[in-house]
Amino acid sequence: MYDFVIIGAGVIGTNIARELSRYQTKAIVLEKENDVANVQSLANSAIIHAGHNPEPGSLKARLNIWGNELYDELEKELDIPLLRSGAYVVAHNESEEKQLEHYLQISLQNKVPGAKIISAEEARITEPNLALSITKVLTLPTTKVTYPWEVAFACMENAMKNGVEFRKNALVTKLEQKDDHYLVTINNKDRIETKNIINATGVATDDIAALLDSSVEFKITPRKGEYFVLDKHMKGFVNHVLYPLPTEAGKGVLLTPQVHGEILVGPNSVFVEDKYRTDVSFEGLAYVKANAGLLAEGVPFHKIIRSFAGIRSTSNYHDFYIQESKEHKGFFHLGGIESPGLSAAPAIAKYLLSDVIGIDSLYPKNETFDPFRKKQPEFHSLSLAEKQHLIEAYPTYGNIICKCEQITEKEIVDAIHAPLGSHTIKGIKKRTRAGAGLCQGGYCEEKVMKLIARETGVSPLSIAYDSDDSSLFEEETKVEE
Ligand SMILES: Cc1cc2nc3c(=O)[nH]c(=O)nc-3n(C[C@H](O)[C@H](O)[C@H](O)COP(=O)(O)OP(=O)(O)OC[C@H]3O[C@@H](n4cnc5c(N)ncnc54)[C@H](O)[C@@H]3O)c2cc1C
Structure with missing residues (x-):
């Protein structure tokens, strides 16, 4: 039995997962995609807004300003990039x-x-x-810019280090109440039991709410x-x-x-x-x-x-809807988290746990919580001496795979095998930036594909670009006799 099931691994679900891991709870994040941050948290402006337009007194305003401050902490603890542009x-x-x-x-x-x-x-x-x-x-x-995918990735990686489980390709298809807890059906077949459900599904929050609640106060x-x-x-x-x-x-x-x-x-x-x-x-x-x-x-x-x-995920509620269901105790909704949702994400997680759930009176603190996550070194940004040192220790740092962004074989192989690793072309692009430069993968995608195939022992024909059904090839046309 889980204490918490978090549905959705965007910046909201992953920040909540990290905050929850400060407590002694059994928690899991379920994500329908094959990676974290594949929806809103992937495609946005990446701005940590200062807060010049949310309505004063609204949750949007309060959590935007607080979230902006908390990003300085995330930068130190999780090694996420911040550009203090103003x-x-x-x-x-x-x-x-x-x-x-x-x-x-x-x-x-x-x-x-x-x-x-x-x-x-x-x-x-x-x-x-x-x-x-x-x-x-x-x-x-105080306006800043970040790399939103990395915020979600870093939070999830840190939450996992502190005990939270993560399951990808896990589409929640049914929610049921049974006595004092809930049954969550995944992909129409597996079932898990939980005391609480956190609905952090972005554009789908009203649909997920409607799986249990007869009336939903917000519509996306x-x-x-x-x-x-x-x-x-x-x-x-x-x-x-x-x-x-x-x-x-x-x-x-x-x-x-x-x-x-x-x-x-x-x-x-x-x-x-x-x-x-x-x-x-x-x-x-x-x-x-x-x-x-x-x-x-x-x-x-x-x-x-x-x-x-x-x-x-614009909603007719006109503010962030961060509330417990009126009908189902322990079912929490994060609806209408449009902009400034990225800016507010770390504050939204803290607000949900302290003000809405009242976590401090329910679960003891996780005394072994480690707030830190260190990013792998970005080879291209190192000095010549540091590069030489690394190449001596790991010769595959000497093999540049993505010429535009100067990404090496070692960085790509590490991204394939990391605890939150990926076996898709886009997953590797998100983690390493291989393919994110001027040629947009024209030169390196095929090389990345071959590295994934080599490292995972599967045929290159089965490597997907992004979602599991987005394979790059139909069949081999030139086969050696
Ligand atoms: C164009 C645009 C520009 C923006 N610019 C900014 C900006 O500059 N600054 C800012 O602060 N905010 C910005 N935002 C808002 C910000 O991106 C969002 O508020 C934030 O990403 C929301 O995160 P989320 O985790 O709620 O949603 P998402 O990232 O969408 O995550 C929800 C997750 O739930 C998963 N899910 C859905 N249904 C299920 C299911 N049934 N089972 C399992 N998983 C499920 C989805 O696959 C998804 O991964 C922008 C948004 C957009 C679209």
Whole structure:
């Protein structure tokens, strides 16, 4: 019998798993995908917002500001990357300057450190490509950028180290109450028993809630956001996150420097029917292009290396819905965790456990909890002497597999065999960045595929790109006699 089953391994479920591992509980995370952070937590802007637009007094505001602070702790304990970029919200004319003043007041009410309005001339000292039409900016120095997938990965890895179990390819298909506990059916066949269920399923939270509850207080209406990625050689084109003024549809099309040097351009905001369809459209990307031009002069669209889309879990509740079910004790929902969900994730986990569950009065502390997780060294970022030293100890550090990102055979093999390792091309890309550079895997994907096949002892024909049914090949066409 588990104390807690957490459904969903995005940034929310994995942060909760790590917080739970501070206590003596038996807990498991169930994820329908073959990896952590494959849905919203994979495809977003990666910004740890300062908190200039959530409604003062809302949970979104409170947990955004607290979460932003907690990222400094995560950086130290879990070795996650943080780019302390700061942000500028821009205004182009008098009417927009009035709105900027309004967002300054919201920032002050939300206690956003260092928020103030400065002239465009002053902003251009550090941001020379700022659009010439911009007249004033709201500066938000505590805005940061992270690598969202790694946040989830690091939290899950640390939670596992502290005793939490993880099961991938585990689609929860049925929930039942039996006496004082619950039965959770996985993939329509396996059943596990638990005292509590935490529903952290992002866009599916209303569907999962409805597996047990007869009435659900929030409904998810999925909203797509599309992006371009500019090659990392454009690093420095913008140094801050550049936001337009927020609208009903969200924070708008942004320019966001990323931790590895790329620049994200987007997202737009379009309500869609399908919660999981992440294709991009010509119209969507054209909108993104047109609006990016309002933030900076000469956005280098000739340096686009890819486009992608993510689906927001927007809800009609208009705030984070973090509550115990009214009908089922021990069934907890994290609904409507759209932006600033990534920013707030570590605070959401703490809030759920302390304020909603009251964990301190239920379970003793895990005295052996180890908050630290150390990332494998990134070979390309080491000094020549360090590289030589490593190659002497492990010669496969000397074999570069991904030329764009300078990722070695040793790093890829480690990612295949790690406790939270992966046997798919995309899983290796997420862990090592092999295939994330200029050629987008054109050169190295085949080499990564052969390494996975060699290390796992399976035929290259069975290696998947991403989901288990996304195999790269149908059959061999040239077979040696
Ligand atoms: C376009 C876009 C831009 C954004 N930009 C930002 C930003 O810059 N800053 C910010 O703070 N926030 C941002 N967000 C919001 C942020 O990404 C989300 O709030 C956050 O990722 C939500 O995490 P989650 O764990 O709730 O959801 P998810 O990451 O979607 O995780 C839910 C998990 O549940 C799993 N699941 C679903 N159903 C089942 C089932 N039946 N059984 C088992 N598993 C199941 C899914 O496979 C998934 O892995 C953005 C979101 C989008 C889409």
